[in-house]
Amino acid sequence: MSRVTYRAIQQEVLARIRRKTWQPGALIPTEAALAAEFGCARATINRALRELAETGIIERRRKAGTRVSATPVRKATLEIPVTRLEVEARGATYRHKVLERREIPAPAHLIARMNLAANARLLHLKTLHLADAHPFLFEDRFINPLTATGIKDAPLESISANEWLVRNIPISGGDITFLAEPATPEDAAALDVATGCALFIINRLTWAGIEAVTQVRLAYPPGYAMTTKI
Amino acid sequence: MSRVTYRAIQQEVLARIRRKTWQPGALIPTEAALAAEFGCARATINRALRELAETGIIERRRKAGTRVSATPVRKATLEIPVTRLEVEARGATYRHKVLERREIPAPAHLIARMNLAANARLLHLKTLHLADAHPFLFEDRFINPLTATGIKDAPLESISANEWLVRNIPISGGDITFLAEPATPEDAAALDVATGCALFIINRLTWAGIEAVTQVRLAYPPGYAMTTKI
DNA sequence: AAGTGGTCTAGACCACGTT
């Protein structure tokens, strides 16, 4: 075991910020100075501070140095699990039901958002996910068969599109939006709730490079909450 | 510039996963082997793989080695800015109005959640945040004056509690919950929307060590969406 | 017992941004 760990340095830095030894907005010593003070290598200081910078507690810029964030932008990490695992983590039995599966011409609003050719066709899926036979999530998904190669032959009755895509199509990135919406009549029927009641909605658009793979709207019934820690 | 960067290694690793050279669930070579292959130091491989593991793309365990995640749990990072900055980032003028400010005995449900003494008192604040004079956010907050020392004398008319706390009280962590709720009559009056309409709600409880600092419920009107990337 | 990742060191060079 070495004498000084990067975690110990992080703790000490946080303690000094908490004690106001280092005020918000103020510069803290350079890596070299801290390495000398703590009697460790600069690389150790670097790792400690780099990770703190990733959480938004401090801000670092070459030449300008490192300073305590004046108005820290807290960053929370959300885990986005496969729905089956999320249900099973709650101790329930997972099942899903494909309500609709059709190939259609891409709707106009998706041609722009997904950067598709004007005559592109998409696979349109509607799926109800169940936890112990109770509606857990109503999913309305469009899949680009050109990027999600093999989706047409996927056994989507036994593996959800969600999970099939995650396992088979390497995704480079995506945009996620969280919001609240009133239940449409279709949402209400699928989830067995009243039309107009407040649903938690996730919209997600995912990419493989510059090509869109899938756009999905997830509607969760009242009572669902997404939780995380900072 | 060195010959091999950790970013280049990440790209190559991702490419191999995408090409299925390394299948989901399969072991990939050890750090030492990759260092030899790429002709770089093991520390460089370590940094490349460590960061990929943080995103959930690969999984690492001592002795067991590194493998490609079979069902990757995507991780998204949410930024939680101060409301004023969020409004200003949209090009609007920020203003807030304290609707209520009272010291009260802690409600029973918060005594448990915030780990308070039975006779604890809390500062109860209700604040409306405005963007260009339109309601942007209705905030219902409880503050523990024992941990948020100085809050009683804070000029909460000119600086929001949100911002005052962020600047003055060092926070060690917290729990955040996102959900949808129908607007209560009070929400509706504050936000100028219909009672019962779908609101996006954030509940946040923050701690300084083992002591709770504040519990807040943020209610956003219809149309608000929280966005992030993966 | 042995193999793998986790971390630290001491030194070096470099990119970047401020001055």
Next chain:
DNA sequence: ACGTGGTCTAGACCACTTC
């Protein structure tokens, strides 16, 4: 121009986990 963080190296020891 120059100071700061960003990164890489080569080597070392250690912690954890599986065998």
